[in-house]
Amino acid sequence: MRLKLRRLGASQRTPSSARDADVPDDRSGLDVAYWESHDEHLLTTTLATIARRLPSLVTGALRLAWEASPRDTAAAVSGALAAGVFTVFGLVATSDVLASLFAAGPTPERVRAALPSLLLVAGAAGLRGALLTGAGWAQARLKPLVERLAETRLFELTTRVDLTAFDDHDFHNAMRRARDSGVPDSATVVETAVSVLTAAVGVLASAVALGLLHPVLTPLLLVTALPAGWAAVRAARLGYQGFYRLSAARRRKFMLSDLMAERLPAAEVRAYGLRGFLLGQYAKVADLEQEVQLDVARRRTAAKAAGDLMTGVATAGVYVALGALLAAGVVPLAVAGAAVLAVRAGQGSLTGLIQAMNRLYEAGLYFGDYLTFRELAEERAAPSGGALAPAPFRRLTADDVTFTYPGAGRPALSGVSVTVNRGEVIALVGENGSGKTTLAKLLAGLYRPDTGAVRWDGADLATLDADALRRHVSVIAQDHTRWPLTVRENIVMGEAVDERRLAAAARASGAHEVVAALPDGYDALLDRRFRGGHDLSGGQWQRIAVARGFYRDAALVIFDEPTSALDARAEHALFERIRSHADGRTIVLITHRLASVRYADRIYVLDHGHVAEQGTHEELMARDGLYADLYALQASAYQEVS
Numbered sequence: 094m095r096l097k098l099r100r101l102g103a104s105q106r107t108p109s110s111a112r113d114a115d116v117p118d119d120r121s122g123l124d125v126a127y128w129e130s131h132d133e134h135l136l137t138t139t140l141a142t143i144a145r146r147l148p149s150l151v152t153g154a155l156r157l158a159w160e161a162s163p164r165d166t167a168a169a170v171s172g173a174l175a176a177g178v179f180t181v182f183g184l185v186a187t188s189d190v191l192a193s194l195f196a197a198g199p200t201p202e203r204v205r206a207a208l209p210s211l212l213l214v215a216g217a218a219g220l221r222g223a224l225l226t227g228a229g230w231a232q233a234r235l236k237p238l239v240e241r242l243a244e245t246r247l248f249e250l251t252t253r254v255d256l257t258a259f260d261d262h263d264f265h266n267a268m269r270r271a272r273d274s275g276v277p278d279s280a281t282v283v284e285t286a287v288s289v290l291t292a293a294v295g296v297l298a299s300a301v302a303l304g305l306l307h308p309v310l311t312p313l314l315l316v317t318a319l320p321a322g323w324a325a326v327r328a329a330r331l332g333y334q335g336f337y338r339l340s341a342a343r344r345r346k347f348m349l350s351d352l353m354a355e356r357l358p359a360a361e362v363r364a365y366g367l368r369g370f371l372l373g374q375y376a377k378v379a380d381l382e383q384e385v386q387l388d389v390a391r392r393r394t395a396a397k398a399a400g401d402l403m404t405g406v407a408t409a410g411v412y413v414a415l416g417a418l419l420a421a422g423v424v425p426l427a428v429a430g431a432a433v434l435a436v437r438a439g440q441g442s443l444t445g446l447i448q449a450m451n452r453l454y455e456a457g458l459y460f461g462d463y464l465t466f467r468e469l470a471e472e473r474a475a476p477s478g479g480a481l482a483p484a485p486f487r488r489l490t491a492d493d494v495t496f497t498y499p500g501a502g503r504p505a506l507s508g509v510s511v512t513v514n515r516g517e518v519i520a521l522v523g524e525n526g527s528g529k530t531t532l533a534k535l536l537a538g539l540y541r542p543d544t545g546a547v548r549w550d551g552a553d554l555a556t557l558d559a560d561a562l563r564r565h566v567s568v569i570a571q572d573h574t575r576w577p578l579t580v581r582e583n584i585v586m587g588e589a590v591d592e593r594r595l596a597a598a599a600r601a602s603g604a605h606e607v608v609a610a611l612p613d614g615y616d617a618l619l620d621r622r623f624r625g626g627h628d629l630s631g632g633q634w635q636r637i638a639v640a641r642g643f644y645r646d647a648a649l650v651i652f653d654e655p656t657s658a659l660d661a662r663a664e665h666a667l668f669e670r671i672r673s674h675a676d677g678r679t680i681v682l683i684t685h686r687l688a689s690v691r692y693a694d695r696i697y698v699l700d701h702g703h704v705a706e707q708g709t710h711e712e713l714m715a716r717d718g719l720y721a722d723l724y725a726l727q728a729s730a731y732q733e734v735s
Contacts (some may be wrong), residue, residue: 143454147289150457153464154286157279161238165231169287172228177294179221180438181302225291232287236280243279243463247271250470256539258473261499267466275463278456285453292446299439306428306435313414313432314439317407321440322447324400328393329451335389339382346378356621404440411436475559485565485648485677486550489513489536494545496531504543505531507702515648518672518680520690522720523699529683530571532699533651536681537566567647571654571683573638575629577620580608584615584640594644601670602639603663632663639667651681664689687724696720 158166251268258264296314303310352358353371362368415432418424424432491511497504506528513519513536521529534540535547538554547554554562576583584595584604595615599605611617611627619637620626629637639655652671668689671680682690690696691710698706698713698720705719713720 143450146454146457147450150282150453150460151286151289153457153460154282154453157243158235158239158283158286161242161283162235165234165238168231169228169235170290172224172231173287173291173294176221176224176228176291177298179217179224180295180298181305228287228291232284235283235287239283240276240280244276246467247276247463250467250474253475254470254473255475255541256534257499257541258470264469264473264499267462267469270459270462271466274459275466278459279463281456282453282460285449285456288449289446289453292442292449295442296439296446299435299442302435303432303439306432307418307424309418309423310428310432310435313411313436314443317404317411317436318440318443320400320403320407321444323403324396325444325448326451327396327400329448331389331393331396335385338385342378342381346375346382349375349378485515486679487515488550489649489679490548491532491535491542492545492548494532494535494542494547496535496540496542498531503702505702506535506542508545509699509702509704510545511536511697511704511707513649513679513681514694515679516677517694518682518692520693520696521681521683521699522685522687522690522696522723523705524723526701527699528702529699530653532697533568533653533681533683537568537649537651538562539568565648567642567645567650569638569642569650569652569655573634573641575619575634577622577626578618579613579615580604580611580617580619580637581615583619583637584644586641586645588645594646598640598644601643601673602636603667603670604633604636604640607633607636636663636667647678649679649681651683653683654685655682687720687727 155166155170158169251272254264258268296318300311300314303314349371352362352367353375362371412433415424415429419426419429490513491509494506494509495504496506509528509532511519511532521532523529531540535542538547538557538559541555549557549562581590581595584598596605599608607629608614608617613625618626619629621628635655639652642650642652655667655671664686671682672692682693684690693710695707696710696713697704698718700719706713706716708716714724
């Protein structure tokens with residue numbers, strides 16, 4: 094059985110000494126993590142259940158392998174089948190060799206009589222070995238090909254689904270199962286399916302050989318092999334139980350390892366003297382983990398010993414049965430000798446078959462998650478095609494739009510209508526959770542409203558080509574991504590590099606000062622995890638993100654809290670640059686700094702998903718409503734206390 098980090102969990106209590114360690118020792122109060130979704134099922138699965146599902150798993154695996162490489166799939170399967178034929182041939186020829194050697198007459202004559210059959214046995218063994226080697230090489234080639242195919246198809250879908258899919262807890266968990274378990278297990282399913290076929294052919298070959306030697310010999314194969322198979326399945330289930338028991342404890346261990354070995358918490362670990370505390374907590378979890386692992390090792394060893402004992406008893410019984418058949422004259426000595434070899438070969442193949450079936454069933458559960466997610470993602474994928482959005486647009490409107498996040502109890506936006514004209518600077522303001530960012534994503538076409546419509550020059554965004562539309566929109570998100578790329582790549586974001594436009598975007602955002610301080614300039618790698626990489630402050634990263642938005646020649650530019658990490662001087666300079674950067678473009682600005690939106694053409698004040706007020710700064714101040722209250726509250730912070 095493969096012991097994976099994802100196999101955590103606990104269904105039974107650990108010994109009292111472990112519970113005294115004051116750490117989680119079971120799943121009490123915990124949701125099942127996405128990587129544990131099948132663990133409880135694996136604990137209760139029987140060999141009969143595995144056998145019933147085997148045909149569909151093998152068929153699905155071979156179908157995927159054929160798509161990845163028809164040649165290697167054909168070589169792996171045909172090699173395994175042909176090797177079985179030569180196994181039968183070799184075992185039957187062995188009977189002829191033994192018959193010649195056990196015949197009456199001088200030894201040299203018996204050896205000469207056995208030579209033709211010996212050559213056949215050697216040839217069959219050589220050909221079988223060559224075929225299995227070739228099949229193994231094809232199988233080894235299939236593994237990376239299948240995994241790449243599965244991963245590519247997954248990412249083709251994850252990059253195409255609607256953004257709201259990532260706000261859906263169930264979808265997100267399904268995606269993570271498919272990515273973290275389904276993709277690697279797609280290759281495992283193919284690998285173990287071929288192993289199952291190879292082992293099954295080996296069992297069948299031994300059974301056929303025994304049947305050809307004498308029909309009464311075939312049942313002897315099952316008698317000797319089943320105990321070892323039982324021990325293999327029992328050991329695998331004990332392994333699952335061990336990881337299942339350690340669910341909460343292992344999660345805490347991973348958390349503690351991050352706290353002690355990652356950069357972000359390193360300063361506080363030292364500042365607060367947490368080294369001893371964290372090491373003590375780690376020791377408690379490690380003690381529990383060690384105790385459970387030793388318990389599992391003991392029980393697995395006992396299972397293996399029991400299996401070996403039963404196998405020994407069964408083997409002795411087989412030899413007694415063969416002796417009785419010899420004594421009764423039912424089978425000759427040569428046939429009995431060949432039968433011993435056939436039973437031993439079949440015993441190994443049958444044990445391998447049961448083990449491979451167990452691995453295939455486990456991997457098949459997670460591979461099934463991969464296939465299920467692909468179907469789910471196809472349903473959530475943004476439709477391709479549609480009309481092209483005119484750019485630059487004259488007017489962008491949201492007409493009575495309502496939007497609710499998946500699983501949310503109430504709408505994030507309800508009955509919201511806004512108008513954005515070409516060349517305007519529009520501000521969206523309001524308290525946290527008022528719906529500003531959600532509205533901006535609707536305007537950008539990243540979300541689709543539940544009701545109402547967002548229209549680009551009268552055309553519903555839902556009818557436009559999504560990829561073509563997004564080429565006309567630039568979004569500088571508040572939680573912008575810190576890409577582990579060079580400065581140049583962080584700004585151009587996959588577009589063709591225009592050095593003049595790059596320099597202009599860097600100057601407009603203030604990022605040119607950041608670049609000037611880096612030894613490699615625009616070629617500096619912005620990730621300290623790589624040799625020669627650099628790290629930036631939050632404000633420096635924010636300037637890079639704004640330059641990213643300036644570089645793109647977009648008709649609509651959305652800035653979501655673009656100055657949250659900047660000092661007052663840099664903030665003032667950036668807002669001045671944003672206004673000057675408009676120049677025919679349309680700017681949608683989201684900010685809590687109300688002093689920075691005074692010169693916006695229009696301000697929309699959102700409150701709990703509704704547009705509470707709209708107008709210019711002067712109009713909203715004269716109305717003496719929510720905007721005026723918020724503005725006065727911020728302004729008072731800068732006034733001297735009398």
